[in-house]
Amino acid sequence: MHVSSRPTIKEVSKIAGVSFKTVSRVLNNEKHVSEETRRRVEEVVARLNFRPSHAARTLAGRKSFQVGLLYDNPSPYYIYHVQTGAQQRCTELGYRLLLQPIDSQSPDLVSNVLALIDETHLDGLILSPPVTEATALLDELDRRGLPYVRIAPGTRKDAGLSASMDDVVAARELTAHLIGLGHRRIAMIRGLESHASSADRLAGYRAELEAHGIAFDPALVVAAENDFASGAAAARELLALKDRPTAIFAGNDDMAAGALATAHESDIDVPGQLSIAGFDDSDLARAVWPPLTTIRQPVHELASAAAELILGGAAPQPRVTLEHKLMVRASTGPAPR
Amino acid sequence: MHVSSRPTIKEVSKIAGVSFKTVSRVLNNEKHVSEETRRRVEEVVARLNFRPSHAARTLAGRKSFQVGLLYDNPSPYYIYHVQTGAQQRCTELGYRLLLQPIDSQSPDLVSNVLALIDETHLDGLILSPPVTEATALLDELDRRGLPYVRIAPGTRKDAGLSASMDDVVAARELTAHLIGLGHRRIAMIRGLESHASSADRLAGYRAELEAHGIAFDPALVVAAENDFASGAAAARELLALKDRPTAIFAGNDDMAAGALATAHESDIDVPGQLSIAGFDDSDLARAVWPPLTTIRQPVHELASAAAELILGGAAPQPRVTLEHKLMVRASTGPAPR
DNA sequence: TTGCGCACTGCCAGCGCTGTCAAATATGGC
DNA sequence: GCCATATTTGACAGCGCTGGCAGTGCGCAA
Known part of the structure; x- marks a missing residue:
């Protein structure tokens, strides 16, 4: 298929005037190669732009890299x-x-x-x-x-x-931030069950509420699916509550962005009438308006x-x-x- | 490294009672294998969950797949x-x-x-x-x-x-949409020079303006770097113009989102006072508020x-x-x- | 001087497959 | 029933490397 095909270790060794095993040693940085030989081989390798075949190394050796x-x-x-x-x-x-x-x-x-x-x-x-x-x-x-x-x-x-x-601690910090701003009815949009972090974030949220003597209200926790659309839907549900939350903590930024869109749609001012926070600090967090308070996850x-x-x-x-x-x-x- | 190591083609052949070459034929869907033999081999392959070594096939054959x-x-x-x-x-x-x-x-x-x-x-x-x-x-x-x-x-x-x-045609359509809404001062935030599509989109924008007898104004074209921050900066520049544009066409959604944020920042109503359009139809387009008019690119x-x-x-x-x-x-x- | 250890180098088998070619078996025509 | 031909199968080399082992040459102690 290639017109000009790749050089092999044998060609390198011929040019360098050593056995191909010695070239192999140089390539793998093994010891027991004289400085002089190593230098000569390396020079030829560079000149030919030789790269050992990954397939051959995998097959012959015990590692595939x-x-x-x-x-x-x-x-x-x-x-x-x-x-x-x-x-x-x-x-x-x-x-x-x-x-x-x-x-x-x-x-x-x-x-x-x-x-x-x-x-x-x-x-x-x-x-x-x-x-x-x-x-x-x-x-x-x-x-x-x-x-x-x-x-x-x-x-x-x-x-x-x-x-x-630490998802639990991070969720606590975020919740504490909201509580510190005076919020008492703080809702949570929780993410997919299949993601363990969803449960951790929920746990952190609960723990921090309790630490501040705020009763946990199951009505304020709505499940969504980690994406924009389900976040928007969850927010709609929360905002329809008779005793509406003043803050929403979404399990990730996508859902938070969805909640934000719902707020815009309903002409609810953020953060004037409603605070919204996300989690992850994805690109989205800075791209939406207003930019999201969130937890930077060092992905x-x-x-x-x-x-x-x-x-x-x-x-x-x-x-x-x-x-x-x-x-x-x-x-x-x-x-x- | 593996405790239980992978089976090889030879083991499969032994169990199936054929030569390993025949197993190879079955795996590669070659002809000249009797139905009966093929069935028997396939059954053993499935039972052992055998997968041919990619490295070996690459080394032996002329294709690496x-x-x-x-x-x-x-x-x-x-x-x-x-x-x-x-x-x-x-x-x-x-x-x-x-x-x-x-x-x-x-x-x-x-x-x-x-x-x-x-x-x-x-x-x-x-x-x-x-x-x-x-x-x-x-x-x-x-x-x-x-x-x-x-x-x-x-x-x-x-x-x-x-x-x-067709980036040119797409940019024309988007520009035509803006013109159809009554816009005459339409600005463009163009993307990176290293991306050829940037030039095509600019060309489409110019062509459509000309087709409608609208003079091209170089002052309305600002360069940015395909990302949110540079899009926001470009929009700031455009909105500072004495004769401000009524619409901004950004070369991609990220820059459009940046422009949108700038508008929000300056309390400019979108689309009431300013229309903003993007390009790509990325996730961002639906996540920002208001959602972006854009071109869906079938990536x-x-x-x-x-x-x-x-x-x-x-x-x-x-x-x-x-x-x-x-x-x-x-x-x-x-x-x- | 001999012997021994050590640093260096080369030889060869073989990794798990595919390509090639030859052998065995089946099929068809008369 | 026999030969020519097609179909199916197998034997074997070798892809480009690494691992194991057997040298080779040199310095140094005895």
Whole structure:
């Protein structure tokens, strides 16, 4: 197919005047190669722009230098940052990252992933939510002894490698911010059950209310599906309540944006009559008007830390927790009287 | 590394009672295998959940069943849809898609891509804007005879495979929509020079103005960088003009959202005092308030068509053009008098 | 001088498949 | 029933590398 085809390790070795095994040693940074030889080989490699065949290394060696990233999240923003965070770190460490969207609800999840592993000889796997919660998959990976790391795991938090932020604490901070502004009827639009963070954020919200002696009112919690449309619908429901909330805490920015649109639609001033807060600090948070008060979730850094954990074998601590940050913007303000 | 390691083609053949070459034939859907034998082999393959090693097939055969997707676009929305569109089609056709972010401005672009090709034995490449415009890369790919397809190419539109929409016509339609609402002073926020579509959209805008006998005013064209912040800044500049425009056509939705935020900031009613339109119909278009009038760009379908073109060798027409659609929403309205 | 350890290098098998070609078996025509 | 031809199957090399191991040459202690 190629007109001019790639050089092979043997051609490099011929030109450098050494055995092809020696070239292999240089490429893999093994010791027991004299400085002189190494220099000569490297010079030829650079001149020919030689790159060893990934397929051949995988087949011959015990490592494939490939890691998979599994995701099943409809938010382009989230996916994008998970991808770039993980990819950067993997590239730096000399690994290739295989980006693999997958249906985490499919009954074939486990066999699909095993097929991927067998096909590509993956060295490890990075799981992002909600794939992180597929316990059948985790069991099978454990059984196989295939290393994996989870980003923001909800279940089995104490097992295995993971990189996460503290959703409960973050939700408490956000709730505290609203309470501090004088709000007492604070509603919550909670996200998908399949995402463990939804429950954590709800828990943080409840805990903070209780800490301030505010009774938890189940009528103020409405479920939605992590997207704009369902967030808008949930807000409609909340605003139709006889005793309307003065603030809405949405489980993510997409739902918060939906709630904001509902407020605009109903000519309710934000934050004058209603405060709205989101979670994630996605691009959306700054793009809507007024810009959203939200929690900055370090998605990029979480993914990067996950890659580090699984590749930098030296990992002393199997669990990394990164800092979130409350971003106060114009969508929240003092409670109306 | 694996506790229980993958089965190989030889084990499958032993169980099925045939030579491993016959199993290979079944896996590759070759003819000259009796129905009876095929059935028996397939049954064993399914039972063992056997998947042929990608590395071995690549090494032994002349195809790698891998296609690369190169991108260098900061918009998560665009990337996400390009990825999913291409990936779906590739998966259906039995290919693996390698998602590869890359710096299209780097002086090492060509050698980086060649390294990727050599390492992975890529069968073909899908280029998305602005990588599509890297002529040095195109030349090198041509020289190598490596098949590639471009999504929305700006240069060399008549060469090679490509999938695109008509940016000029779309921009004309959007401009006509604004003119039809009575607008005469219509500003344009143009996007990055490195994206060929920016120039096409500007050209469409100019052409439609001229078709309606409206003089083109260079003062009404401001450059920005395809993102929210630069769009907001550009709008500030436009609204500071003594003879302020009554409508702003932004080269993409991100910049339009920025312009919208600027309007909100300055307490300018949209669309009462100012109409704003975007381009792309990204998630953002529906998430902001008021929702943006924009052009729906079939990103997913373009990527899918590109994958089809490069893999479905049967492609009779090397160039595919897909339909866009004018989405009229609430951000545009009659010109104020 | 001999012997031994160590740093360096080369040889070869083999990873799990596909391509090629030859062998075995089935099919058809007369 | 026999040969020519088509269909089905198998044997084997080899893709481009790594892993294991067997050298080779040199310095240094005995």
